[in-house]
Amino acid sequence: MIVRASKLFLPTLREDPADAExxxxxxxxxxxxxxxxxxxxxxxxxxxxxVHQRIxxxxxxxxxxxxxxxxxxxxxxxxxxxxxxxxxxxxxVFKLRDRNDRRFVxxxxxxxxxTFHARxxxxxxxxxxxxxxxxxxxxxxxxxxxxxxRVREFIMKDSYSFDRDDAGLEESxxxxxxxxxxxxxxxxxxxxxxxAEPGMMGGSESWDYLCPAGSGQNMLALCENGDFGADTExxxxxxxxxxxxxxxxxxxxxxTPGVSTIExxxxxxxxxxxxxxxxxxxxxxxxxxxxxxxxxxxxxxEVKLEAALQRSFRPAEEDEIRRTFGAGGGSxxxxxxxxxxxxxxxxxxxxxxxxxxxxGWHLRGVEAGRDFEPRFADIREVGEGxxxxxxxxxxxxxxxxxxxxxxxxxxxxxxxxxxxxLDEDGQERPIVMGSYGIGPGRVxxxxxxxxxxxLGIRWPASVAPYDVHVVALPGAExxxxxxxxxxxxxxxxxxxxxxxxxxxxxxxxxxxxxxxLRVTAGRKSLEDGAVxxxxxxxxxxxxxAVEEL
RNA sequence: CGGGACGUGGCGCAGCCUGGUAGCGCGCCUGCUUUGGGAGCAGGAGGCCGGCGGUUCGAAUCCGCCCGUCCCGACCA
Numbered sequence: 333m334i335v336r337a338s339k340l341f342l343p344t345l346r347e348d349p350a351d352a353e354x355x356x357x358x359x360x361x362x363x364x365x366x367x368x369x370x371x372x373x374x375x376x377x378x379x380x381x382x383v384h385q386r387i388x389x390x391x392x393x394x395x396x397x398x399x400x401x402x403x404x405x406x407x408x409x410x411x412x413x414x415x416x417x418x419x420x421x422x423x424x425v426f427k428l429r430d431r432n433d434r435r436f437v438x439x440x441x442x443x444x445x446x447t448f449h450a451r452x453x454x455x456x457x458x459x460x461x462x463x464x465x466x467x468x469x470x471x472x473x474x475x476x477x478x479x480x481x482r483v484r485e486f487i488m489k490d491s492y493s494f495d496r497d498d499a500g501l502e503e504s505x506x507x508x509x510x511x512x513x514x515x516x517x518x519x520x521x522x523x524x525x526x527x528a529e530p531g532m533m534g535g536s537e538s539w540d541y542l543c544p545a546g547s548g549q550n551m552l553a554l555c556e557n558g559d560f561g562a563d564t565e566x567x568x569x570x571x572x573x574x575x576x577x578x579x580x581x582x583x584x585x586x587x588t589p590g591v592s593t594i595e596x597x598x599x600x601x602x603x604x605x606x607x608x609x610x611x612x613x614x615x616x617x618x619x620x621x622x623x624x625x626x627x628x629x630x631x632x633x634e635v636k637l638e639a640a641l642q643r644s645f646r647p648a649e650e651d652e653i654r655r656t657f658g659a660g661g662g663s664x665x666x667x668x669x670x671x672x673x674x675x676x677x678x679x680x681x682x683x684x685x686x687x688x689x690x691x692g693w694h695l696r697g698v699e700a701g702r703d704f705e706p707r708f709a710d711i712r713e714v715g716e717g718x719x720x721x722x723x724x725x726x727x728x729x730x731x732x733x734x735x736x737x738x739x740x741x742x743x744x745x746x747x748x749x750x751x752x753x754l755d756e757d758g759q760e761r762p763i764v765m766g767s768y769g770i771g772p773g774r775v776x777x778x779x780x781x782x783x784x785x786x787l788g789i790r791w792p793a794s795v796a797p798y799d800v801h802v803v804a805l806p807g808a809e810x811x812x813x814x815x816x817x818x819x820x821x822x823x824x825x826x827x828x829x830x831x832x833x834x835x836x837x838x839x840x841x842x843x844x845x846x847x848x849l850r851v852t853a854g855r856k857s858l859e860d861g862a863v864x865x866x867x868x869x870x871x872x873x874x875x876x877a878v879e880e881l
Numbered sequence: 882c883g884g885g886a887c888g889u890g891g892c893g894c895a896g897c898c899u900g901g902u903a904g905c906g907c908g909c910c911u912g913c914u915u916u917g918g919g920a921g922c923a924g925g926a927g928g929c930c931g932g933c934g935g936u937u938c939g940a941a942u943c944c945g946c947c948c949g950u951c952c953c954g955a956c957c958a
Binding site: 343345346347348349350351352353368370371422423424440441443469471473474475477482488490538549734737739767769803805806807833834835836837838839840841843852854855856857864 | 891893920949952
C-alpha cells in the first residue's frame with residue numbers, strides 16, 4: 333500500500349509540546365501519532381493507530397497461538413455484577429446512571445463480565461477455556477500523566493482462563509507467560525518478567541512485565557550481574573550490614589533528651605544509624621494497632637506491610653500512640669508492649685537501639701527474640717546500595733513501565749458470581765480463573781522510550797507505521813513514484829512524501845516519524861537513475877537502482 | 882486529596898509587577914525567487930487574552946470565585 337503524505341492527516345510539530353515531560357509523550361505528539369482530548373484521554377491519529385494496530389495484531393497472533401478465542405465484551409456494564417464481586421467500592425471505577433436511574437459501571441478490566449459468561453460452562457469436559465478481547469477500559473485515575481503512560485481510557489487486551497483446578501491454572505498461567513514473552517520480544521522491547529504486587533486484584537500470584545524506561549510508575553531493582561530483577565514493591569534485597577556496638581546482656585535505658593530523629597539518635601549514642609530501629613505504629617482497617625519496626629536507615633514500604641498484614645492500614649494518630657505506648661511518636665519501641673510487632677527481616681540478627689516507650693529515653697542493646705517477640709516480614713523499601721539476594725552483586729534501581737500483568741486469580745470471581753461446573757464425581761465446584769492484561773498503548777509508549785534518538789523515533793520493523801518512507805525531492809517525483817510502486821509490489825507498506833516542501837523539512841519529518849527505512853529520490857540520485865536508501869537505526873546510506881529495490 | 886506551576890491567534894512564548902486601543906518566533910494564505918537537512922523577499926489572514934463576578938473613567942494586567950492543564954506526593958489491574 334502506498335500512502336501519500338500530501339493527503340495524509342499527519343500534523344507534525346517542530347517543537348516539543350509545552351506540557352510534555354516523558355520522551356514518548358513528546359515524540360508521539362510531535363510525530364503526529366496522538367493528540368490529547370482531555371487529561372489522560374487521547375485520540376490516536378492515523379499514524380498512531382497504524383502502530384497500535386500492528387501491536388494489536390502481534391498480540392492477537394500470539395493469543396490465538398495458545399488457543400485463546402477472541403470475542404468482544406461491552407464497555408457499559410450493569411452495576412450488579414460489580415456489586416457481586418465487591419469491586420464497585422474502588423474509587424477509580426467510573427460509575428454512571430441511565431435515564432431510569434439504572435446503575436452502570438465502565439470497567440477497568442472485565443473479570444465480572446467474562447465470569448458472567450463463564451456461568452454457561454457446566455462441565456469439566458468444557459474446561460479449560462481461554463477467552464480474550466481488545467476492550468476499552470475506563471479508569472477514574474486520580475492523576476493521569478506522561479502521554480500514553482498513564483491514561484483514563486485505553487484499549488487493553490485482556491484474557492481470562494477458566495480451569496477446573498490449581499494445576500490447570502498453573503498450566504494456563506505458564507502458557508500465557510510464554511505468549512507474553514513472545515509478544516514483547518516481537519515488539520522489540522527490553523523487559524523483565526518479575527513477581528508483582530497483585531494489588532486490588534487479589535489472587536495468589538501475579539507477574540509483571542516491566543520495561544526499563546525514562547518514565548514510568550514502577551521501580552525495578554536490577555542486579556549488576558543480571559541474575560535478579562524485581563519490582564521494588566516486592567523485591568527482597570540484602571541491606572548493607574550494620575556496624576554493631578558492643579553486645580549487651582540486657583537492654584539499657586539511656587536518657588536522650590530532645591533526640592527524635594534517627595540521625596540525632598545515632599550521633600548521640602555514637603553508633604551506626606544502621607544499628608538503630610524505627611517504630612511506625614499503624615491502625616489496621618479492623619481497628620487493631622500494630623507496631624511496624626524497620627531498621628533506622630530503612631524506609632517502611634506500605635504495600636509490603638499491607639501484604640504482610642493482609643489488611644490495609646493508616647498511620648496511628650498521636651493520641652492513639654500515647655494511649656498505647658505511654659510516650660510520643662519519637663520515643664516508642666517494641667519492648668514491653670502489648671500490641672503485635674511486625675519487624676523487618678533486617679532486624680532478625682543483632683542488637684539495635686530503640687525507643688523506650690518513655691519520652692526522652694531510648695534503649696540500647698535491644699534484641700529480637702530475647703527482648704520482644706516479633707513476627708518477621710520483609711517490609712523495608714529496597715534502596716541503592718542493597719545487595720542481590722542471589723549473588724550478592726550490587727543492585728541498582730531503574731524506572732520502568734508496566735506493559736503487562738498476569739494474575740492467578742483463583743476462585744474469587746467465580747465464587748462471587750456463581751460460575752461453577754460439575755466434576756467427574758458430579759460435584760459442583762467453582763471455576764478456577766486467571767486473568768492476563770496487556771496495554772498496546774503502553775507497549776507503544778515503552779517502545780518509543782527504548783527506541784529513539786535526538787531526531788525522533790526509531791521504530792522496530794515489526795511495529796513501524798510504514799516499512800519505508802519515500803522522500804520525493806523536486807525534479808525526481810517520477811523516480812520516487814516508481815520506487816514506491818516497486819516497494820509496494822514487493823509487499824512493503826510505503827509512505828510517499830510527495831508534499832510541496834523543502835528537503836530539510838521532509839528529512840526531519842522522516843526522522844521524527846521513524847520508519848526503519850528511508851528512500852530518497854532527488855537530483856543527486858537521479859544522475860544514476862537510482863535512489864538513496866538510509867537505515868533509520870544505523871544512519872547507514874547506500875545508493876540503489878530502483879530496479880534492485 | 883495535599884503541595885507547586887501554568888492558561889494570551891494552530892504551536893512555542895513575551896506583555897501582567899507599575900491598568901490606557903495585544904506583540905514576537907514558527908506555522909498558515911498569495912506572488913516572485915530558491916530547492917539533498919526545517920530558505921529569501923513582498924503582501925495578507927487569523928486572538929470572547931480559560932470562564933464568571935468585582936474594583937476602576939478604563940482590566941490581558943488589580944481582587945474574588947470557578948474551570949482546565951502540567952509537575953511532585955498520596956493513590957494505582
